[in-house]
Amino acid sequence: MSESLFGEDVIVRTIARLVAPFIQLFGLYVLMHGHVSPGGGFQAGVIIASSFILLALALGLPESKERFKKTIRLPMESSGPLIFALIGVTCILAGGYYLQYGIAFLFPPAVVSAILISAVEIGIGITVLAMIVTIFYAMAGD
Amino acid sequence: MIWGPDIFILAILVVLAIAAVISRDLLVATVIFSGYSLLMAVAYVQLNSPDVGFTEAAVGAGVTTVLFILTIARTARMEEDGS
Secondary structure (H helix, E strand, C coil), X not given: CCCCCXXXXXXXXXXXXXXXXXXXXXXXXXXXXXXXXXXXXXXHHHHHHHHHHHHHHHHCHHHHHHHXXXXXXXXXXXXXXXXXXXXXXXXXXXXXXXXXXXCCECECHHHHHHHHHHHHHHHHHHHHHHHHHHHHHHHHCC | CCHHHHHHHXXXXXXXXXXXXHCCEHHHHHHHHHHHHHXXXXXXXXXXXXXHHHHHHHHHHHHHHHHHXXXXXXXXXXXXXXX
């Protein structure tokens, strides 16, 4: 699938290009509101990854790959679990258990909990985004 | 609790599942499966589980459908006769 599925159709290409940033913005919203509303890191990663899949279907695989290069994807795949583990170990160092969010650490426990949960969600989202896009690129060819 | 919409959604789900299984054309089966996932997401939201419905709509109806279609493009479209 090196060529676009829709050839040089102006309507499809333009709409895909216009809609992709809004999909990514919605993904970021789902990511940052994961702890108070439906959603979370995994769903946000899948939503943002689907915008790159849309770009690959409409504009062709090389143009989508150019926007999300392997040199960016590889560090993102590994940094997510690293963020997750570092936050877990930070909770141990602050005197709690692994991933025990509700600890008093410079701020009240509720604030610390909100910050740490958001950070863990961001780590999950980064990994899921990079992994799903990588799986799609690997299956689509090249 | 309103029973009507739930039973309607579940009945369509059963029909779609049977259609996806008996279809010989794997591309048709994939598209039916995508519709199945979308209705399943509606059923999850109906059951007060929007989180699972969110995941089902994004992964089931979106990503896996694309991956299945890519797999069909790389292999055969029609199902072979099993002996």
